[in-house]
Each structure stands twice: as structure tokens, then as C-alpha cells.
Amino acid sequence: MDAVARSCVAQRTVTVLENVAIARDTFRLRLEDPEMARSIVPGQFVMVRPGPGTDPLLGRPFALYDVARDASGAALGFDVVYLVIGRGTAALAGRRPGDRVVVWGPLGHGFGPPPGRSAVFVAGGIGQTPFLALGRWWLGRASYGAGLSPSGPPAGPFATSATLLYGVRTAALAAGVEDFERAGIAVELATDDGSAGHRGFVTDLLARRLDRGERPAKVVGCGPPAMLAALSRLVERFAVPCDLSLENHMACGFGACFSCVAPIRQPDGSVDLRRVCVEGPIFNAADVVWSRA
Numbered sequence: 028m029d030a031v032a033r034s035c036v037a038q039r040t041v042t043v044l045e046n047v048a049i050a051r052d053t054f055r056l057r058l059e060d061p062e063m064a065r066s067i068v069p070g071q072f073v074m075v076r077p078g079p080g081t082d083p084l085l086g087r088p089f090a091l092y093d094v095a096r097d098a099s100g101a102a103l104g105f106d107v108v109y110l111v112i113g114r115g116t117a118a119l120a121g122r123r124p125g126d127r128v129v130v131w132g133p134l135g136h137g138f139g140p141p142p143g144r145s146a147v148f149v150a151g152g153i154g155q156t157p158f159l160a161l162g163r164w165w166l167g168r169a170s171y172g173a174g175l176s177p178s179g180p181p182a183g184p185f186a187t188s189a190t191l192l193y194g195v196r197t198a199a200l201a202a203g204v205e206d207f208e209r210a211g212i213a214v215e216l217a218t219d220d221g222s223a224g225h226r227g228f229v230t231d232l233l234a235r236r237l238d239r240g241e242r243p244a245k246v247v248g249c250g251p252p253a254m255l256a257a258l259s260r261l262v263e264r265f266a267v268p269c270d271l272s273l274e275n276h277m278a279c280g281f282g283a284c285f286s287c288v289a290p291i292r293q294p295d296g297s298v299d300l301r302r303v304c305v306e307g308p309i310f311n312a313a314d315v316v317w318s319r320a
């Protein structure tokens with residue numbers, strides 16, 4: 028195991044600073060962890076276990092939402108935003124400031140550099156979470172990882188605009204919209220029930236833009252597999268570059284268990300199963316193979 032993998036696997040127990048509801052069944056968890064905050068970059072994720080005990084035994088993966096800084100801009104910790112789904116996230120929702128949780132990371136690869144022009148993020152369900160830090164970075168409003176500096180914004184070139192197309196079942200599940208708007212990321216909503224924004228699929232919002240001739244320099248998607256498959260077909264039709272952040276089930280997060288594999292097209296045209304945790308979670312949309320069930 029190389030040095031990077033070893034440092035990722037090292038688990039540590041950190042303190043909960045905040046755990047606040049920001050939408051229906053959705054919480055923003057802030058953990059005190061200057062070490063993680065100084066090294067993690069947009070697109071990477073962390074594994075979180077809700078307590079120092081062994082129940083649940085496995086950590087749960089969460090994308091970096093943002094790095095938390097103190098008044099002087101120094102790295103203090105990091106935020107994840109999570110939707111309560113099952114046992115792990117329900118236990119996490121019960122954590123209070125001062126409680127201790129177990130984390131390991133940063134894991135996976137970050138996103139590539141900012142596109143020269145406009146960026147469009149397409150999120151479904153809880154898939155918006157990787158896009159706050161990404162938008163802040165690509166717009167030149169914040170630095171992450173080794174570039175994290177308390178003194179002013181980073182140097183360009185940056186994206187000229189960033190838009191989040193965000194689809195949820197109903198308006199009450201839309202989480203963090205004001206965070207995105209505050210970061211200069213325009214938000215357009217789609218809901219299944221028509222309670223906010225466009226009634227229908229979030230991919231309809233992108234299709235509309237592409238149909239009227241808009242060509243973003245880069246599209247990035249994160250959400251349920253059916254949405255990502257539809258997004259992949261759409262961007263292929265219009266030849267728009269697109270990356271996807273996959274959220275496959277994971278057990279270890281660092282390459283040891285093979286629970287997270289996805290079929291990925293290789294440069295020679297063959298298809299091979301790749302571990303999303305170490306080779307992703309970000310892949311070129313054109314390389315991800317979706318079964319048409």
C-alpha cells in the first residue's frame with residue numbers, strides 16, 4: 028500500500044462542531060479536522076462512522092461540501108451535507124456538538140481544473156453536495172488543498188459562470204440553495220411534483236439550454252444512476268464534455284473490498300470493472316457504461 032493510501036486509511040476520531048437541519052431529512056455536519064481541511068479538494072469524499080463504537084461497523088461515504096475556515100481564513104474543519112436514508116445516516120442525525128465521530132480520507136480523486144467558460148452542474152436528489160466547493164473553486168472564490176490560503180482568492184483562469192440545475196422530488200428536499208447562490212452559482216430547480224421550478228426531470232432543464240444553442244464548456248453530473256444515464260445520452264447528442272461523480276455503494280473507501288466497482292470503457296475500447304473509490308468517483312461520462320434495464 029502506498030503512502031497516500033496509508034494516510035487515507037488512517038482513521039481518526041474528530042469532534043462534531045455543528046449538525047443542523049437544512050432541508051427535510053437533510054443535515055449539514057461540520058467536523059473539526061484541520062488536517063482534512065488542509066488537504067481535501069472538491070470532488071473527493073470522506074468516510075464517516077457515526078461513533079467510536081462498531082455499530083455500524085462500516086463508514087458511509089460523503090462528498091466534501093465545503094471546508095470550514097476560522098475568522099483568519101485558517102482551515103478549521105469540513106462540512107458534509109447528508110440525506111437520512113438508513114441506519115448510518117439516521118445515527119449521524121443524532122450526533123450533537125461535542126460528540127465524537129470517526130473519519131478517514133480524503134478519498135478518491137478531485138475534479139479537473141476550471142473550464143475556460145461556463146460550467147453547468149446537474150444534480151439529482153442529494154447529488155448537489157460536491158458542487159458547492161467545486162463552484163467556489165472554479166469561479167475563483169476559494170482555494171482548496173495545497174492551494175488553501177488565508178490570504179485572498181486564488182489566481183485564475185476560472186470559469187466565467189456556474190449554474191446548478193438541481194432536481195428533487197419536492198421543494199422541501201432542496202438543500203443548501205442559498206449556499207450556492209451566495210457562492211455566485213445560479214440555481215434552477217426541477218421538482219417531480221411541481222412544488223418549485225420546472226415540473227419534471229432535471230435533465231429537461233439542460234436539454235432546453237442545449238436546444239436553444241447554449242454550449243457549456245463543461246457539464247458535471249451527480250445523482251441517481253437513471254439520471255446520470257439520461258444525462259450521458261443528452262450530452263453525447265450535443266457533444267458537450269461531461270464528467271460524472273458516481274455514488275456507488277462503498278464498504279472500505281480505499282480500494283480493498285471491490286464493493287464499489289462500475290463498468291468503465293478503457294482506452295482500447297474494452298470495458299472493465301473499476302473501483303469507484305480509488306479510480307473515481309469522477310469519470311468522463313463517455314466512459315461510463317450504463318445497462319439499459
Ligand SMILES: Cc1cc2nc3c(=O)[nH]c(=O)nc-3n(C[C@H](O)[C@H](O)[C@H](O)COP(=O)(O)OP(=O)(O)OC[C@H]3O[C@@H](n4cnc5c(N)ncnc54)[C@H](O)[C@@H]3O)c2cc1C
Nearest residue numbers: 087088089090108109110112113114115116153156274275
Ligand atoms: C463518493 C460518494 C459520495 C457520497 N456523497 C454523499 C453526500 O454528500 N451526501 C449524502 O447524503 N449521501 C452521499 N452519498 C451516499 C451515502 O453514502 C449513502 O446515502 C449512505 O451511505 C447511506 O447510508 P445509510 O446507513 O443511511 O443507509 P443504508 O442503511 O446503508 O442503506 C439504506 C438504503 O439505501 C440504499 N443505499 C445506500 N447507499 C446508497 C448509495 N450510495 N446509492 C444508492 N442507494 C444507496 C441501500 O441499498 C438501502 O436500500 C455518497 C456516496 C458516495 C459513494
Ligand code: FES
Nearest residue numbers: 280282284285304
Ligand atoms: S469501497 Fe472498497 S474497494 Fe471501493
